[in-house]
Amino acid sequence: MLDILNMIIHSISNISLWSVVDILVVSYIFYKAYMLMRETRAEQLFRGILLIFALIPISYILKLDMLYFILSKTITIGVLSIIIIFQPEIRRALEHIGRSAFDDVHLIEDDKILERVITEVTNAVENLSETKTGALIVIEQSTRLGEVISNNGTILDAKVTSGLLENIFVVNTPLHDGATIIRNDRILASGCVLPLTNNTSINKKLGTRHRAALGLSENSDALIIVVSEETGTISLAVNGRLTRNFDKDKLKNILIKIMQKRREKKVKSVEERVKTWIKTVRRKV
Numbered sequence: 001m002l003d004i005l006n007m008i009i010h011s012i013s014n015i016s017l018w019s020v021v022d023i024l025v026v027s028y029i030f031y032k033a034y035m036l037m038r039e040t041r042a043e044q045l046f047r048g049i050l051l052i053f054a055l056i057p058i059s060y061i062l063k064l065d066m067l068y069f070i071l072s073k074t075i076t077i078g079v080l081s082i083i084i085i086f087q088p089e090i091r092r093a094l095e096h097i098g099r100s101a102f103d104d105v106h107l108i109e110d111d112k113i114l115e116r117v118i119t120e121v122t123n124a125v126e127n128l129s130e131t132k133t134g135a136l137i138v139i140e141q142s143t144r145l146g147e148v149i150s151n152n153g154t155i156l157d158a159k160v161t162s163g164l165l166e167n168i169f170v171v172n173t174p175l176h177d178g179a180t181i182i183r184n185d186r187i188l189a190s191g192c193v194l195p196l197t198n199n200t201s202i203n204k205k206l207g208t209r210h211r212a213a214l215g216l217s218e219n220s221d222a223l224i225i226v227v228s229e230e231t232g233t234i235s236l237a238v239n240g241r242l243t244r245n246f247d248k249d250k251l252k253n254i255l256i257k258i259m260q261k262r263r264e265k266k267v268k269s270v271e272e273r274v275k276t277w278i279k280t281v282r283r284k285v
């Protein structure tokens with residue numbers, strides 16, 4: 001016991017300033033990773049890994065050779081298995097980091113243009129709902145959806161008008177199947193295949209159109225509007241949540257609000273970055 005105590009005291013007395021910085025950086029990364037995984041199925045697994053990480057040095061210090069051997073091997077094999085099992089979560093986390101690290105390019109800056117685009121979209125949605133024409137409309141924000149578009153999508157690059165949107169979804173026309181994607185004030189592509197959600201708690205009556213909307217909202221910050229072919233119900237999927245029973249005005253207000261908020265967040269973060277940069281330069285001069 002005295003040996004162990006001596007070893008701990010010796011190790012602590014050998015800690016340098018760089019080791020402290022190292023520990024702080026690693027702790028910060030672990031904290032951020034935990035925050036990203038919170039409330040996902042990876043959370044419990046992450047806790048398990050932390051426990052194993054904590055037990056490895058303890059088993060080493062206490063000379064529990066068998067336990068130490070098993071735990072260290074578990075970590076090596078475990079890391080590989082985690083990458084395979086949690087590929088969607090890891091991808092989402094990396095996209096999230098990428099999104100906050102780089103400037104957003106697909107946000108409508110001008111309020112008049114934003115209002116016009118959303119008015120055209122919501123007018124179309126109202127008419128599609130009245131005629132019970134199934135539709136899936138994606139409004140891109142900062143997550144680039146190029147990969148989704150290249151999945152069978154047909155590039156249109158046309159001005160957003162309610163007439164064109166309604167026309168796209170007319171049954172038995174070539175582009176009515178799949179999603180239509182709007183980038184800025186342009187209808188970028190139609191007939192796009194979206195990723196389906198794995199969420200098992202979604203209403204069993206909802207089919208693949210709604211599942212596709214929810215799936216994309218889990219993987220991006222896009223706003224996805226669904227018009228049900230069966231009931232004409234208007235739904236909106238945002239950030240992994242599907243909200244149903246919108247009318248035109250409610251939909252218009254919420255879309256404008258979310259898009260303006262996203263833009264303010266961007267302006268703020270750019271301002272903050274510039275301010276920090278100026279402060280650093282001043283300090284150095």
Ligand SMILES: Nc1ncnc2c1ncn2[C@@H]1O[C@H](COP(=O)(O)OP(=O)(O)OP(=O)(O)O)[C@@H](O)[C@H]1O
Nearest residue numbers: 134177178179193194207208209210212228229230
């Ligand atoms: N992965 C996908 N990406 C884009 N669109 C899809 C995808 N899967 C299905 N769809 C669209 O949804 C249509 C099928 O809708 P389905 O009836 O299964 O969905 P639903 O959620 O019950 O909607 P509705 O209430 O309109 O019937 C397809 O014809 C296609 O246009």
